[in-house]
Amino acid sequence: MGIGEGMSKDADLVRRVLAGDAAAYGGLVAHYRDRLARYAVRMLGDRGDAEEAVQDAFVRAYRSLPRCDDPQRFGPWLFGILVNRCRTSYARRARRERVVLHDEPASLVAAVASTAERLEWEAEIVWALERLDPLYREAFLLRHVEDLSYDEMATLTGAGVSALKMRVLRACERLRVLLKETDRV
């Protein structure tokens, strides 16, 4: 199921919001909240960061709603805002965590040791996802979890279709290698 199903209903709600009915935005939030949540949690690996990113994306979309050129395409447009928010959030967290790891090498060793104890498959997926380059992770999630076409992905991310295909390929290769290391394949 691609994002943006129920496009005419979205368009009605968008028009109502633009006409001054702010409460109508609640319908759009309810419709897209879970889809955005799924992508944000998978991309950021942290529920708190994901909640902030989703909340921020909805608020930015509301503020910028007059600039949504096609109300029927509200879904993909909103998703593009979320992808950008996640990139910002990830960059900020990566900067923070680099500082922490630099100062506390002991905690890094402890984290590595504890992953060897994980047994749950889903926990291993999270572990492997975290070790993907963020651009590869983003491409994999957009293509194989959110089921976007490469054209839609190109519009959201600003990257070319061939570059995106390469990223998805690399993501799959890396996941195969990482998950093989945990002897689950």
Place this chain on the structure above:
Amino acid sequence: MTALRTAALAAGLAGLLAARVAGQDPRLERLDPDTRIAVAVLVDSARASGLPAEALIDRALEGVAKQAPAPRIIAAVTTLFANLRDARAALGASATAPELEAGASAIHLGVSPAALTRLRVLRARQPLTIALSVMADLTARGVPADSAAAAVLALAGSLRDDQFLAFRRSVERDIELGTPAAAAASSSVRLGAGALTTDASTPGSPRPPRRP
């Protein structure tokens, strides 16, 4: 004099200088002694030459708040001093402190001093703080410095301050929604001989998907 007495004299002078300047502004007490001396010298020079000393003090205090190492604080204040001096050379002796601070930001980000001078000419009787800030803000957002300067200069003769801020906001929204920064800023109006070209780039809506 012996080396020891020279060193003692130098230390004593430095201490006196630091005490004098520190005595003038108690906020500098938040700096460690070595940093305080270096910053105090710059603050003193700025006051003597009519540059906004407050901006230098603020930058030092920011470094202290963020627990930056002393060399970084000193380097930041030194760089700011140089940028303020260049901004004053470009904008003229009558430039106000906010104009100099905004101009220094723009210069630091790569806007040429000549663009600042041109802006002064185009908006001779108006404060330049907002226009300079918009130049700096757009550049900080990723618009190439030349493009940001050109866009502001193109609009300098016709926009009020509140309209400049609206222009900046619209460019920022385009960038936020995915338009490359340079394209977002090229909503500039070029008045050429007999032609009006509007070159407004927008993110547009996503293209309808082609199923693979």
Place this chain on the structure above:
Amino acid sequence: MFERDDDTLTDVTARVAASLKKAVRLDPALDARVMAHVTALPVHRPVGSLGRVWSWLRRPRTLAVSPLAGLAAAAGIAAIVFVAARFGRTAVTPPAGDRTPVEFLLVAPRAASVMLVGDFNDWTASATPLHTAAAGGLWAVTVPLAPGRYRYAFVVDGKRWQPDPSAPPAPDDEFGSPSSVVTVGGTL
């Protein structure tokens, strides 16, 4: 190693994708927080004729008109830029000599405290706390500022420096944590 079509998922990657497609539920109060924030913003106004012209102007095109009409169009464009500002938070250009109240907002649903630190309070970490409304997650404070340009940032929970996502970045990241800039117009 052998080549694969990037759209073909193997056993492992297919299982990964299937697992990741499962629904994720966030805090149920998220909807309410979004709507609390949204209803605090200016209501959208119906797009009038000027707004439609603004949308038309934003599309790429080339026109050739007489110089006189060009000047008139430039004046019209300047007016439209000003009108467009009303869709968002208004710009801060106060009357001469006054301090302008400037509102600083941050969305931080998990924070226990948020402080505003910047040029206007000598970068004193404890001077300007933000307050959170009943709905939670949205922190705010209003500060009267004289005309000028101010660098600032938020400090979350006493230790995490965060720039303002809705403000232009400050030119330098020289101290290891980015700051933001607010410009207040008007004459001194």
